[in-house]
Amino acid sequence: MKKFLITLMMVSLIVLAACGSSDEAEGSEEGGEDKGTISFAVTPWTSTVPPTKVAKIILEDMGYEVEETQADVSSTFVGLSRGDLDVFMDSWMPAHELQFEEYEDSIEMVATSYEDADSGLVIPTYVEGIEKVSDLKGREDEFNNKIYGIEEGASATEMMRDLIEEADLDLELITSSEGGMLAQAQKEMNSDNPVIFYGWRPHTMFNKYDIEVIEDDYGYFETSSVHVLANNGLKDKAPDAYEFLQNWSIPLEDVEEMIVKIEDGQDEEEVAQEWIDEHQDQVDNMLNN
Structure with missing residues (x-):
């Protein structure tokens, strides 16, 4: 009888543990997969906000936590090169060419957001x-x-x-x-x-x-293209996020339209969500869906 009771208790514990694991897995599934944190650099320019917010919402839907770090350009490139920052959505070329060349061993140009930016x-x-x-x-x-x-x-x-x-x-x-x-x-x-x-x-x-x-007849200011940058570790750290950012693009006119809405007082993330809802086909293409 004693052996029977001990066996029964052990079976009960195993069943309880299995139920607990099942509940845990179910809870994890309901709450979304936690894939870790991706850190975005946010410079003090209005053009940086809309693409950052759109990418943030999409990545959060993919299961990532997203942090935004306010930084000037110099700090952005240093942070990307050290791995303290993962992504910058608003790098202007050729204006940022010198910084990119300085850190090109540790920073990658992942995608072009838009071109013809004067x-x-x-x-x-x-x-x-x-x-x-x-x-x-x-x-x-x-x-x-x-x-x-x-x-x-x-x-x-x-x-x-x-x-x-x-x-x-x-x-x-x-x-x-x-x-x-x-x-x-x-x-x-x-x-x-x-x-x-x-x-x-x-x-x-x-x-x-x-x-x-006005025309720059000395050649310092040229028509720019705007790019997404990432540190070299993002590809291994978050391969699906990296793939999404590789497919990233957004029309210049859409960015300006979102800036106007934000400056008129609309919430930044609401504006970004509106763009996502109205351009779901484009978002699906960026996600390879």
Whole structure:
């Protein structure tokens, strides 16, 4: 009898353990597979937000946890090279070419988001007689001898400094955040004053203001293409996420439309989810579904 009871207890324990394992597996299935964490670099530019949010939602649906790390360009490339950051959705070429070449042993260009993104020195269209950078020579005082730019550390900031020097322009580059730069530019345009600042597409500035990019006849600013970067470890760490990002693309006009919605006060992730819902065929293609 004693042996029978011991045997019965052991069988009961095995059954309970099996039930527990089954419940655990079922709970895991219901909650979605946890595949680990992917870290995105987010630079302080409006163009970075929509593609990052769209990719974030898709990756979370795939079972990943996604972290967003605010960083300037220099910190982004260093973080990617060290493996502290996994992905950056908004790398501009050729503007970021030097940083990419410096870290190309540890960073990979995974996909092209979109092409034909203009950038350079921007003026209001009411300023007459200036179509290219060399036309600024001798007229610097009309602009209070200032050009307004984005933050220190950005490739565009160094390119503007080099351009000012080569073109021998009597202009001081005033660096700030994107928001600070645009606030100063808007202040001048509200008074119909001539103003020079840095501009790029995609950006709502071209929807809000009557402005134009002037031709860079010194060759510093070219039409850009925007790329997805990843550290070299992502392919092994998250192969299905890597494959999704390899297939990534999004129209420039869609990014601008999402930026407008976000700046009008709509929640960033709601805007991204709307895009996903309205472009499910494109999302399926990126996921190879």
